[in-house]
Amino acid sequence: MQRMIFVNLPVRDLARSTAFYEALGFAKNPQFSNDDASCMMWSEVIVVMLHTHEHFLRFSPRPVSDATKACEVLLCLSAETREAVDALVQKAGTAGGGVDPCPVQDHGFMYGRSYEDPDGHIWEVVWMDPAAVAESNAGNTDAQSRTVTA
Incomplete structure (x- = not known):
């Protein structure tokens, strides 16, 4: 299996951020997207995970900057x-x-x-x-x- 990178970003408006990244050429992977997160594929090995602030805080003990x-x-x-x-x-x-x-x-x-x-x-x-x-x-x-x- 190829090594991959997943960049996790907290976003204020998931729909707006998803549309922004799609406009740049990222493809949304619906299999790993839901109301709390969008999985945005730049390539087969580079993935940007957009998370609502609430969802992001499930993975980090630190506040969102x-x-x-x-x-x-x-x-x-x-x-x-x-x-x-x-x-x-x-x-x-x-x-x-x-x-x-x-x-x-x-x-x-x-x-x-x-x-x-x-x-x-x-x-x-x-x-x-x-x-x-x-x-x-x-x-x-x-x-x-x-x-x-x-």
């Missing part, structure tokens, strides 16, 4: 091209999200932008040129130095 006022995590999705980065951020804006809450990153070999969902969760979208990354790592045997951070 207001993502519009505090940042606990930055989420990042890869894109196949620079244009795909721009297209996804544009879709987020059209669907009612915030566009570029973080500075645009353009390092030549890496390009990234960000969007904010209706609850203030920040998502980065990043494209990296694999050839440029491979070239910059050529001859470097230190595994830690091969790590590229956004």
Whole structure:
């Protein structure tokens, strides 16, 4: 079985958040969705679980933070091209999200932008040129130095 990642997010309005993520290209999996949660598939291995606040609190002993006022995590999705980065951020804006809450990153070999969902969760979208990354790592045997951070 392939390893998967499940990102669990508390949301104020489940229907609105579900529609937002569908507008970005996430597919709702009805098998794991109900009145308290929506299972949103980005890919076969990346799943975003949207939970009402009440439902989310069944899994966490800590209070739900207001993502519009505090940042606990930055989420990042890869894109196949620079244009795909721009297209996804544009879709987020059209669907009612915030566009570029973080500075645009353009390092030549890496390009990234960000969007904010209706609850203030920040998502980065990043494209990296694999050839440029491979070239910059050529001859470097230190595994830690091969790590590229956004």
